[in-house]
Amino acid sequence: MCPVLSLNNLALSRKKGVIRSTVAALALLGSGPALAQAPQSVQQSCMVCHGQTGENTIYPIVPRLNGQQVQYLAWQLQQFKKHTRADQNAQIYMWPVAQALDQQDIQALAKYYAAQSPMHSASSSRPGVSAGKQIFLQGIASQGIPACMACHAVNATGRGTFPRLAGQRYGYVVQQLKYLHDGSRANPIMQPIAAKLTIQQMQDVAAYLSGLH
């Protein structure tokens, strides 16, 4: 098995006294020196949609994974595997992936993506940022919507099983809020909150979160 080659790791090799060009030449010969410790599944499957580091995803509905909370990643993979996360895109894309993973794979993948440098915005800011910021930080008292930061942390980095949202893709955040809103993604905490959000409010909060670093 030839792991994905990373030039970051090539630089590390140089520090260890290995001649960089030699390593590169070996890699080009297909010998695949173990320079990057990406789990096999990353190259076998994940990278098609999420990219090798989790930052460059192929569609707006595909989430960034880099710097995500390790517990959240592992928990979601378990949910895909058990089919307890059952929104449409989970069924289409992630159920087939997760069924092939054993517990060891799940832990390795969660650790790998969590260890990558955190996700950040790749596009210019969208309208609705200030309204979204207000929802995230203060909630909407009149609708009984609590401040998102209470669980996701004030800078939206998440904690434990509460996911990082800062720098997440706009299209993914909106899509997931819709799934939570209509109940197709089951979550006892988020479902009742999302059920009260309007589409505009979902877009506003996604605009704010996707622009955070």
Next chain:
Amino acid sequence: MEIKLQWKNKARWATCATLMVGAAAFSGNALALPTFARQTGWSCATCHTSYPQLTPMGRMFKLLGYTTNNVQRQQKLEAKFGKSTALLLMRLSQFSVFAQASYANVAGGQEAFNGAGVSNPPGNQNDIQFPQQVSLFYAGEITPHIGAFMHLTYSGRGGFAMDDSDFRWAHPWSFGPGQLLITGVEVNNTPTEPDIYNTVPDWYAPFSSSKYSAIRQIPTTFIEGAHGAGYPLVGVGTYEAYIFGPNKANWIYFEADGYTNADGIGAAANSGGAFGYGNDGRMQGVAPYVRLAYQRDWGNWNWEVGTYGMWSHLYDSPNTKGGPVDSFDDYDLDSQLQWLDTADNSNVTLRADWIHEDQTFGPGSAISSTTTGNLNSLNINGAYWLHDHYGVSGGYLDTWGSANADLWGTGYSANGSPDTNGEWIEASYLPWWNTRFSLRYTLYNKFRGLTNGAVGPEKASAYNTLELLTWISF
């Protein structure tokens, strides 16, 4: 995968033409292979809007050598040598079957093709094909970096033959969070088969047609006709895809191949037997093919612009290595714009390609009395799919170039002119994503130089074609 027929009239080209009709029948359409779905667990609609049109995810799957898979560890056979893995082989048998049937009604009847001097009319009042073709595929990962798209097709009286196929070895290289390089080495039998865009001859629209349709009788450039079974070539090449920028914003695709005869030259070398399809792969030396394309992704959109060139030298005689040599230099400009609603499986794809061919015929050529010529092919089309169940597509076809009575013939043609243009519209319904019914009408303003203002039965409208096409894969 659409192949049309060229070079029909000259007796010496009769075999070639027959075989190319065969190739056309073999070509049909492709992909959305159930074997890929079985291997990945992902539905057809993740990689295709509707086969064979690829989405960016499908392009990535192809670039990675068809090796992406979601099979469990125990579904692979691991052969150890000491502590190293000598072979990691898929246990799954990755076979798929495509079956197609069609009905074609040409306004002037099949008799419209029975012009003077035509040696191989496509049919005699025969417009049903059942099966139009049956294809057997072995496709997917062989080992973690090597994949195959192996395509064998039966088409009734045409028998079995290798259709467009490739074997590829792919490897991704990461240059940090925003950069990915995929390199590949491949062997294929059809120019443009390895490509990832549906603007190249092996994969462009309309994707399937009956061999009794008039569209098969439009003269084509060499690269459009140099197809799998109909023109036995072998190509060895490499491709590179450099994908960079946030959210895979920029794709650069490069491919270079060299093509030569797959099976020698001469009647004895490759005639006879179920897989012996004659002698028309008769390259002199190696024909280089070079391709460069750029893709830009943003939001739900992706846009491609590309170009390629292929320079082919062919012995004038189909059976002899020697004698006059003819040259066909093909140049292309193409572009594709796609919008995908990935959460809703609705999408639009607009495609355009223009191929210009310069032809040079060697002294003493038996297939052309002129020494030079040219041919142009313009193909503009688009498709809209609603939930990947209901589709409407249509386009404009235009072929123009030098009149050449020797090369194109004078039967159902105005003085050997290749000039043809027309419009087509198609409605499709997929009750399930492996089953498609399509109804297409193609209207010709000009057909091989014949216009609708012509006096007598030979006019362009006689070639207007209604086709009912059915397709199932499993």
